[in-house]
Amino acid sequence: MSPVTWNQPNREAPDVFDVVIIGGGIVGCAVARELTAFDLTVALVEARADIGDVTSKSNTAILHTGFDATPGSLESRLVRRGYELLSRYSTVTGIPVERTGALLVAWTDEERDALPKLADKAYKNGYEHAELVDAQEVYRREPHLGPGALGGLAIPDESIICSWTSALAYVTEAVGRGLHLLLDRSVTGLDASGPVTEISTTRGQVHARWVVNAAGHGADVIDQFLGYDRFTVVPRKGELIVFDKCARRLVNSIVLPVPSSRGKGVLVSPTIYGNVMLGPTSENIHDRSDTSTTPAGLSFLKSKGQQIMPTLLDEEVTATYAGLRASTEHDDFVLDSDPLTRYILLGGIRSTGLTASMALGEHVVELMKNAGEVLRVSEQLPDAPRMPSIGQASLRPFENAELIARDPEYGRIVCFCERVSRGEIRDALESAVPPTDLDGLRRRTRALMGRCQGFYCGAEVQALLNDGVHARGTSL
Amino acid sequence: MTPQTCGVLVIGGGPSGLTAAANLAAQCRVVVLERESAAGGIPRHSDHTGYGLRDLRRVMSGPEYARVLVERAVAAGAEIRTESMMTSWVDDHTVAVTSPQGRYEISAPAIILATGARERPRSARLVAGDRPAGVFTTGSLQNLVHLHHGSPGSKALVVGTELVSWSAVLTLREAGCETVAMITERDRPESYAAFHHGAKVGLSTPVSTMTKVRRILGRDRVEAVEVEDVATGALRTINCDTVVFTADWIPDNELARLAHIDMAAGSGGPQVDTMLRTSRPGLFAIGNLVHPVDTADVCALDGRHVATAVRDFLAQRSTPGQSVSIVVQAPLRWISPSVMRVGDGAPARRKFLFWTDEYRPVARLTATQGHAVIGRITLPWPAAPGRVLRVPSALLARADFSAGPITVALT
Numbered sequence: 021m022s023p024v025t026w027n028q029p030n031r032e033a034p035d036v037f038d039v040v041i042i043g044g045g046i047v048g049c050a051v052a053r054e055l056t057a058f059d060l061t062v063a064l065v066e067a068r069a070d071i072g073d074v075t076s077k078s079n080t081a082i083l084h085t086g087f088d089a090t091p092g093s094l095e096s097r098l099v100r101r102g103y104e105l106l107s108r109y110s111t112v113t114g115i116p117v118e119r120t121g122a123l124l125v126a127w128t129d130e131e132r133d134a135l136p137k138l139a140d141k142a143y144k145n146g147y148e149h150a151e152l153v154d155a156q157e158v159y160r161r162e163p164h165l166g167p168g169a170l171g172g173l174a175i176p177d178e179s180i181i182c183s184w185t186s187a188l189a190y191v192t193e194a195v196g197r198g199l200h201l202l203l204d205r206s207v208t209g210l211d212a213s214g215p216v217t218e219i220s221t222t223r224g225q226v227h228a229r230w231v232v233n234a235a236g237h238g239a240d241v242i243d244q245f246l247g248y249d250r251f252t253v254v255p256r257k258g259e260l261i262v263f264d265k266c267a268r269r270l271v272n273s274i275v276l277p278v279p280s281s282r283g284k285g286v287l288v289s290p291t292i293y294g295n296v297m298l299g300p301t302s303e304n305i306h307d308r309s310d311t312s313t314t315p316a317g318l319s320f321l322k323s324k325g326q327q328i329m330p331t332l333l334d335e336e337v338t339a340t341y342a343g344l345r346a347s348t349e350h351d352d353f354v355l356d357s358d359p360l361t362r363y364i365l366l367g368g369i370r371s372t373g374l375t376a377s378m379a380l381g382e383h384v385v386e387l388m389k390n391a392g393e394v395l396r397v398s399e400q401l402p403d404a405p406r407m408p409s410i411g412q413a414s415l416r417p418f419e420n421a422e423l424i425a426r427d428p429e430y431g432r433i434v435c436f437c438e439r440v441s442r443g444e445i446r447d448a449l450e451s452a453v454p455p456t457d458l459d460g461l462r463r464r465t466r467a468l469m470g471r472c473q474g475f476y477c478g479a480e481v482q483a484l485l486n487d488g489v490h491a492r493g494t495s496l
Numbered sequence: 497m498t499p500q501t502c503g504v505l506v507i508g509g510g511p512s513g514l515t516a517a518a519n520l521a522a523q524c525r526v527v528v529l530e531r532e533s534a535a536g537g538i539p540r541h542s543d544h545t546g547y548g549l550r551d552l553r554r555v556m557s558g559p560e561y562a563r564v565l566v567e568r569a570v571a572a573g574a575e576i577r578t579e580s581m582m583t584s585w586v587d588d589h590t591v592a593v594t595s596p597q598g599r600y601e602i603s604a605p606a607i608i609l610a611t612g613a614r615e616r617p618r619s620a621r622l623v624a625g626d627r628p629a630g631v632f633t634t635g636s637l638q639n640l641v642h643l644h645h646g647s648p649g650s651k652a653l654v655v656g657t658e659l660v661s662w663s664a665v666l667t668l669r670e671a672g673c674e675t676v677a678m679i680t681e682r683d684r685p686e687s688y689a690a691f692h693h694g695a696k697v698g699l700s701t702p703v704s705t706m707t708k709v710r711r712i713l714g715r716d717r718v719e720a721v722e723v724e725d726v727a728t729g730a731l732r733t734i735n736c737d738t739v740v741f742t743a744d745w746i747p748d749n750e751l752a753r754l755a756h757i758d759m760a761a762g763s764g765g766p767q768v769d770t771m772l773r774t775s776r777p778g779l780f781a782i783g784n785l786v787h788p789v790d791t792a793d794v795c796a797l798d799g800r801h802v803a804t805a806v807r808d809f810l811a812q813r814s815t816p817g818q819s820v821s822i823v824v825q826a827p828l829r830w831i832s833p834s835v836m837r838v839g840d841g842a843p844a845r846r847k848f849l850f851w852t853d854e855y856r857p858v859a860r861l862t863a864t865q866g867h868a869v870i871g872r873i874t875l876p877w878p879a880a881p882g883r884v885l886r887v888p889s890a891l892l893a894r895a896d897f898s899a900g901p902i903t904v905a906l907t
């Protein structure tokens with residue numbers, strides 16, 4: 021078999037890759053981007069037909085400062101570093117980010133008493149801008165909060181980000197730097213007993229000197245292929261409700277509860293697309309592919325929303341979804357490397373992987389260097405890509421008079437609720453890593469994610485997608 | 497940028513907007529903005545008969561009706577701009593538009609909002625479960641089948657039993673998809689004509705009352721729907737590969753809300769008086785945006801009715817007089833129009849429109865102001881959820897404009 025993918029018909033694959041990354045979530049994509057900066061042949065093997073199609077597409081998309089991490093943990097360090105790297109990268113590539121800040125709100129005496137300790141913890145995590153505020157200030161900042169707030173802690177640097185564009189930017193840049201993107205094939209076995217590692221997939225074998233395991237919910241299974249037995253992924257479901265854009269005026273920043281032993285709790289936050297999000301729940305489940313929402317989960321969120329911001333519930337709901345955190349029995353990320361078999365494990369990237377992604381990429385480079393690998397930066401690296409402007413706060417194509425004058429397709433709105441133009445859909449279909457289904461198109465353009473959920477444009481967008489996929493000459 | 501200008505700007509080229517344009521174009525320059533590639537609104541997507549009775553005095557198919565309304569507006573001299581979407585307000589009389597011809601601003605002394613209504617999709621109903629393909633609203637189903645000649649599945653569950661739900665059943669049948677069940681949470685089908693209607697078109701679809709959707713099952717394609725008996729909580733599973741959520745209307749009210757005008761209680765649309773003025777001078781609202789939803793011909797007649805007030809406004813003939821608002825009591829959900837003004841005429845078709853959440857075999861309404869009963873009426877037809885109750889405006893003929901809000905109740 022040839023490991024060459026449909027979207028890279030002319031890219032010739034070596035017999036042995038320097039590195040094969042397993043898993044095309046945000047972490048695998050960030051690692052791919054990092055490693056393709058060096059003189060290495062790199063492939064990324066992803067089970068799904070698109071990157072970022074599992075946990076990396078369904079989270080709360082907050083770029084965390086790491087203020088509430090466990091001080092001294094790997095997670096604390098990598099989240100903090102990842103925040104810096106991704107903040108910078110987003111300005112270069114145009115990944116939508118809004119620095120809304122967060123406000124932790126205390127609703128009980130106990131929670132209010134916990135705030136100074138949290139401020140202290142933030143400081144220990146290297147975050148120095150946390151600010152204790154009184155109830156009056158809490159309501160000044162968030163006038164639509166329900167009654168009973170006793171005080172708060174402001175974290176001015178917490179931000180909201182587009183997680184879809186982030187993963188896409190990484191992989192687009194990596195493909196530009198020569199990544200072999202091997203989609204739609206699952207890794208089914210690993211053999212590291214020879215001089216190079218043999219990687220069996222559902223579409224034949226590939227070989228690599230180094231293997232990076234970034235398989236998210238499958239990371240323990242991949243690890244076991246190599247004989248390890250050191251952690252088990254326990255999916256922890258988080259359900260979310262997204263409210264209509266008309267609700268956006270109700271919320272200024274990310275409204276967080278005071279964290280308890282049961283996790284971060286339910287937040288109310290603006291989204292980067294101009295909606296408002298309520299969630300997530302937190303429930304351990306068994307089935308690693310069960311991303312359904314549940315009647316109990318949704319009614320729990322409604323009751324939480326009723327307390328936090330009663331008027332929010334008067335607004336229409338645009339969407340509901342659920343994501344699964346890849347938690348493990350460990351309290352931290354599970355990172356390791358074996359210099360002998362040249363294997364790197366990035367496991368247990370639970371609830372901060374989006375923020376930590378670029379730092380995890382750097383971490384992989386460190387681990388390889390520590391194992392004696394000599395890495396040389398490629399001489400000619402293409403410029404970083406400029407990503408489509410899909411954030412609500414950025415100038416969207418539909419409102420860009422100059423762009424429309426140059427190319428009227430940007431003035432031809434196809435998805436009315438989200439104001440997505442035909443030009444943007446065309447661009448997505450012609451991009452380096454094009455979508456293969458409606459969901460992939462939505463992540464690249466916002467088409468169909470609006471309040472009508474396809475009442476008006478569903479069929480037309482599907483037709484455009486079919487044409488685009490057809491034009492690429494691929495059968496799916 | 498310098499805005500373009502016109503006399504009357506109509507936002508939305510459905511039956512109501514097109515009819516307003518046709519009735520005003522003789523007086524001044526009228527521009528209709530329609531975001532779709534052709535004007536006509538929902539009837540354009542609705543390839544079955546049943547349109548035009550009250551306004552055109554003949555019954556025709558949706559697409560044909562849409563065509564006639566477009567022709568009339570154009571013949572009257574209105575300019576219809578398709579693929580032209582109003583995206584925001586620049587000021588009270590100027591809007592921003594995106595179209596392939598460019599991004600521009602256009603101003604008019606009078607603006608009419610006619611943006612229609614849509615069915616609440618699955619997610620807005622907070623239905624839990626998987627998110628597979630095969631979930632539609634009547635609108636998206638008809639769009640798929642009629643405009644794009646696509647096919648839904650082979651076995652469908654239709655949620656809702658209103659008239660529009662039967663329209664979905666017809667479309668499904670046409671596309672070769674069997675409707676295995678229709679369900680409603682109420683204790684009787686919303687459309688009292690449902691059985692007649694079904695029988696008339698030769699459909700024998702089992703209807704389950706007191707039943708609600710709890711969960712959708714199926715990873716890639718719908719495999720089944722778990723439904724709950726609302727009386728007993730008992731769950732059962734209906735196997736199907738298609739689900740159509742019908743009815744349950746939301747007005748397309750974003751532009752109205754962005755205008756910061758008064759909104760009507762209950763309907764989600766802007767508040768209007770009997771002449772279809774909103775609370776902002778020069779801004780009018782008509783059609784399903786203000787009464788979600790009535791039939792297309794009734795919406796079209798709003799378009800004819802609003803023309804008088806728009807002409808008066810442009811000629812500065814009348815300043816709106818003192819007003820009194822009308823509120824309703826449950827189980828009535830809303831009334832439209834919900835404001836009356838001194839010196840104004842009766843509402844369109846001399847009817848107030850109501851929405852009820854409960855069935856009454858005979859619709860008996862009482863209007864009060866303070867403690868005084870100002871009107872009573874008993875209609876020889878039922879008040880039924882899922883369809884507009886049209887009540888002669890005589891009910892409120894004795895309103896006292898200085899006596900505070902009027903309350904209307906179903907008694």
Ligand SMILES: Cc1cc2nc3c(=O)[nH]c(=O)nc-3n(C[C@H](O)[C@H](O)[C@H](O)COP(=O)(O)OP(=O)(O)OC[C@H]3O[C@@H](n4cnc5c(N)ncnc54)[C@H](O)[C@@H]3O)c2cc1C
Pocket residue numbers: 042043044045046047048065066067068071072073074075076077078079080081082083084205206207208234235236237238239242257258259300342343344345369370371372373374375376
């Ligand atoms: C509800 C929720 C809220 C969250 N909120 C935030 C937040 O606000 N901020 C933040 O920073 N993080 C947040 N996270 C965490 C973040 O989403 C994750 O940490 C991150 O997406 C993990 O990325 P990943 O690449 O490790 O995993 P994934 O995205 O799951 O990617 C793993 C990939 O590996 C592939 N794979 C698995 N097995 C195989 C195999 N055998 N062969 C080939 N491919 C395989 C999968 O198909 C998948 O594409 C949240 C998570 C959840 C669930």
Ligand SMILES: Cc1cc2nc3c(=O)[nH]c(=O)nc-3n(C[C@H](O)[C@H](O)[C@H](O)COP(=O)(O)OP(=O)(O)OC[C@H]3O[C@@H](n4cnc5c(N)ncnc54)[C@H](O)[C@@H]3O)c2cc1C
Pocket residue numbers: 507508509510511512513529530531532535536537538539542544545546547548580581582583610611612613634635638660663664748751782783784785789790791792793795
């Ligand atoms: C499935 C179905 C079946 C039906 N069957 C019948 C029937 O048999 N008989 C009958 O009489 N009625 C029927 N109806 C009802 C009828 O279609 C509606 O009452 C009628 O179309 C409402 O007219 P309208 O002008 O208020 O709104 P719409 O027809 O909804 O038109 C609104 C228009 O505004 C445009 N618009 C919205 N926002 C903007 C913007 N920002 N910029 C530019 N344009 C915008 C929209 O694209 C749309 O074209 C049916 C409805 C449905 C959904």
